[in-house]
Amino acid sequence: MTINNTHLNQxxxxxxxxILAWAEDPSPMNLVCKKxxxxxxxxxxxxxxxxxxxxxLPLVMRPDFRPCIISTNTAQLIVQSVLxxxxxxxxxxxxxxxxxxxxxxxxxxxxxxNDIKKNxxxxxxxxxxxxxxxxxxxxxxxxxxxxxxFANEALKDDQEIVLAAVSQxxxxxxFANxxxxxxxxxxxAAVxQxxxxxxFAHEDLKNHLDVVIAAVxQDGESxxFAHEDLKNxxxxVLAAVxQxxxxxxFAxxxxTRHQEIVIAAVxQxxxxxxFAHEDLKNNRAIVLAAVxQYGAxxxFANxxxxEDQExxxAAVxHGKYEYPxxxxxxxxxxxxxxVLAAVxHYGTxxxxxxxxxxxxxExVLAAVxEERSRCH
Numbered sequence: 001m002t003i004n005n006t007h008l009n010q011x012x013x014x015x016x017x018x019i020l021a022w023a024e025d026p027s028p029m030n031l032v033c034k035k036x037x038x039x040x041x042x043x044x045x046x047x048x049x050x051x052x053x054x055x056x057l058p059l060v061m062r063p064d065f066r067p068c069i070i071s072t073n074t075a076q077l078i079v080q081s082v083l084x085x086x087x088x089x090x091x092x093x094x095x096x097x098x099x100x101x102x103x104x105x106x107x108x109x110x111x112x113x114n115d116i117k118k119n120x121x122x123x124x125x126x127x128x129x130x131x132x133x134x135x136x137x138x139x140x141x142x143x144x145x146x147x148x149x150f151a152n153e154a155l156k157d158d159q160e161i162v163l164a165a166v167s168q169x170x171x172x173x174x175f176a177n178x179x180x181x182x183x184x185x186x187x188x189a190a191v192x193q194x195x196x197x198x199x200f201a202h203e204d205l206k207n208h209l210d211v212v213i214a215a216v217x218q219d220g221e222s223x224x225f226a227h228e229d230l231k232n233x234x235x236x237v238l239a240a241v242x243q244x245x246x247x248x249x250f251a252x253x254x255x256t257r258h259q260e261i262v263i264a265a266v267x268q269x270x271x272x273x274x275f276a277h278e279d280l281k282n283n284r285a286i287v288l289a290a291v292x293q294y295g296a297x298x299x300f301a302n303x304x305x306x307e308d309q310e311x312x313x314a315a316v317x318h319g320k321y322e323y324p325x326x327x328x329x330x331x332x333x334x335x336x337x338x339v340l341a342a343v344x345h346y347g348t349x350x351x352x353x354x355x356x357x358x359x360x361x362e363x364v365l366a367a368v369x370e371e372r373s374r375c376h
Contacts, residue, residue: 113139123147137161145169148176162186170194173201187211195219198226212236220244223251237261245269248276262286270294273301287311295319299327307331309338316342322349330354339363347371 112130115121116139123140130136132152138161140147145168148156155161157177163186165172170193173181180186182202188211190197195218198206205211207227213236215222220243223231230236232252238261240247245268248256255261257277263286265272270293273281280286282302288311290297295315298306305311307329315324316338325333325342332338334354340363342349347370350358357363 109133109136112136116140116143119143123150126150134158134161138164141165141172142168145172146175148172151175153177156180159183159186163189166190166197167193170197171200173197176200178202181205184208184211188214191215191222192218195222196225198222201225203227206230209233209236213239216240216247217243220247221250223247226250228252231255234258234261238264241265241272242268245272246275248272251275253277256280259283259286263289266290266297267293270297271300273297276300278302281305284308284311288314291315291324292318295324296321296327298324301327303329309335312338313341316349317345319346322346322352325349325352328352333357336360336363340366343367344370347374 109130112121112126113136116123116126116136123144123146126136126140131150132155134155137147137151137155140150141161142164145165148162148165149172151161156175157179159180162172162176162180166176166186167189170190173187173190174197176186181200182204184205187197187201187205191201191211191214195215198212198215199222201211206225207229209230212223212226212230215226216236216239220240223237223240224247226236231250232254234255237247237251237255237258240251241261241264245265248262248265249272251261256275257279259280262272262276262280262283266276266286266289270290273287273290274297276286281300282305284305287298287301287305291301291311292314295318298312298315301311306327309332312324312328312332315328318324322342325339328338333352334356336357339349339353339357343353343363343366347367350364350367353363
């Protein structure tokens, strides 16, 4: 049985007023005309048939008879209105189980939520109609924050949902409503989970000390997304380079001259020496710290320090590969003690020794012995 205008005309005034009250709240897609008689194509659409044939729900007819998917909340209101209507105009003898509609819908929804929680369904395979339902989306973003991208705009503006999403994956912040990207609580949760989420925060929060400190503490290189003023903050930059020495490249130039900051950077990653100010590449303590962390950082040192035996010895014994000796001065490439240390650490460093030492029996034997041991 369907409802037509005749049926609607027979409805008691209170039923009509309840439908009209609902119609005054327009759906996101403006599907509902405020003139009550145009509700007929919507209300008369055979929801029962779609339930019983496992077709997508809820799906309604626009006044021009084109099918459109609407939000689950709006659809539930439709179902409730339909139930009220049918309860008024159908006779008990007809035995149409309309109350089963609402129950079946809720059962389908709960089954979907359970599947999401147990990883038994991919968000891409969820029927689009459920992407408007808060309970479904909340379950989805709790498992995978990126699911927020599939939610409707209203839910992307829901603080509970967005907070759950960014707590699971900070990058989900990019899908949040602009207003929530300027919400400190939301953004703090996002950057704490993934510092790089700072790039999606509102410009005002990119200049908020607490937010930026939280971001660079999680991933130092997120410093690149901070406001220029904070790239000149000692506390911010120190926190950033301590987490990732490479963050030094994003610091204000004045701080690349700051010894404490540069020491912290090269101690975390020797290669960060390349981003230090030229004056500090001539600083013995800084260069020694850099090559001790990663031998090949010797290439960024001042030429005078490439002749420093202690520094070069530290470099050739702290590299994963043979390269540190390559950057030593010619004098030290011909220093037997240095070259022996280099080839004992990595046999193929022999290629960067002087021709004289490449023909030295002791040096060659040490190189071959190391190479064999590493290969086996």
